[in-house]
Amino acid sequence: MRELPGPVGSLPVILLHGWTVTADLNWVGCYRSVSEHHQMVALDHRGHGRGIRSPRRFRLSDCADDAVAVADALGIDQFVAVGYSMGGAIAQLCAYRHPERVAGLVLSATAAEFGPRRHRKLVRAAAPAAVHAMRIGRSEAPQRLFDNLLASRTSGGLQGWPLAEVELADPQAVLEAGSALMRFSSRSWIGDLDVPSAVVITNEDVTVSPRLQTRLAESLAHATVHHAKGDHAMVVTDIARYVPPFVDALGSVSERALQ
Secondary structure (H helix, E strand, O other): OEEEOOOOOOOOEEEEOOOOOOHHHHHHHHHHHHHOOOOEEEEOOOOOOOOOOOOOOOOHHHHHHHHHHHHHHOOOOOEEEEEEOHHHHHHHHHHHHOOOOEEEEEEEOOOOEOOOHHHHHHHHHHHHHHHHHHHHOOOHHHHHHHHHHHHHHHHOOOOHHHHHHHHOOOHHHHHHHHHHHHHOEOOOOHHHOOOOEEEEEEOOOOOOOHHHHHHHHHHOOOEEEEEEOOOOOHHHHOHHHHHHHHHHHHHHHHHHHOO
């Protein structure tokens, strides 16, 4: 976990990272900009990086509860939940499950649901059996699948420290997290989240389409929209272009939350 104090009296921010990565890998390029204006906390989710290792099946709702538990441990009453990709789903769940704790939302490269609805239905039906098979089957099966995932990341240019951060993960938990993300949908309740919010749309994203990101912004009751010209990984690979719209989004939410 990372914690930076920020200015006295500032509204705390909890940074929630994306699938397979760590808080540092996802957010390190934003730490300085965030901490200039806010107390900042960033944690690794269950099964990712240095996060909690649990025998329980991975659930996004548990990650949301973990974020609130960290706030409890640090004496933080209310905070802005900031989520990137999978972290955006977790941030939404934070606000839904703990509305008294979340003062605002900043969501980026994320959606209210991921992928075509037909595909999500197939994943929802198949995932429990697949996860059960991994748990009772040969222990190397999740590792083999995780190794294949790493190989795809390596072929895409992931090397050195970033690859080492990804390799810290628990293979089975990460695979379960991917399944949980494909089953996630907040469409039935996202419009009920009555907090200041902002959506940073990664305009050239082929992982979470800008169409889905725009739909998320339209579903939120109090969302401003901010555009970052880059792909899904730009928070890591093109931080110079990502930070300005991200800081604008965070400032917009913080200003409204403090009114």
